[in-house]
Amino acid sequence: MTGMLGSAYPWVKAAHLIFVIFWMAGLFMLPRYLIHHQEGLAIPGEPERWIAREGTLRRMILTPSMIVVWVLGLALAANLGLFEGGEGLGWLHAKLALVLALSGYHGWAVGYARKLAAGRPTLTPRRLRMVNEAPAIAAVLIVVLAVVKPF
Template identity: 60%
Template structure:
């Protein structure tokens, strides 16, 4: 495909701008997915109902409402537009990438639900488990990057 061919499709000349915005918001989203479980590790150690507990609840809520949710929505919208532009829905690498993005979206939902449990004063997981959960976005991101760049299938 020549460099001019990439501009053909529903986006036309806007393609590189949409792609740049998509990558930027992916970075924001993944940064938030790294941040939130780390917050939970620190929050987990606080006494339920304490001033420190309330401060973590507020920080976590801001991370979800200011960073995570808006970035995730923008990533989905721009990603689907890019997929339509490229005709990616018929490509195997895209199906694998899409499955991982769905999994990361579910992970974010699970992390948000866990934050609500912490806010209620329950601590159902061990700190070690939360630290391990913090690795999920990094692993998924590395696999997604390989799928997008290498397109192995």
């Protein structure tokens, strides 16, 4: 695979995968933090600790990783000819839709952390635990699309 990236393609792809791992780690951690934060709202001093943890995770891992994933991913997509209407890229369109959904989930989780910081939970603990599984389902689908390229 050469395209516009030339010999840098495998390095860009490797960096993309590394930052996907970082982003997914953050997307798996933050919802767990939110569950513990919500459960600790009535415990003196506990909410402040979770607010600090969530903020650090967001600033150090989650948001920077998402930005790098998008930049490198779009470079890889351009290399495949996505923006020139390349053939056989249905799998990539589906993958991008799922990554866009994950980005929305990221935004939702950050927003919910802000609600918890204000002491206003809106989900039951059970529902929050169920929502926690969304990144895992998306990751499975994205990996299958990227590896198998079914359409």
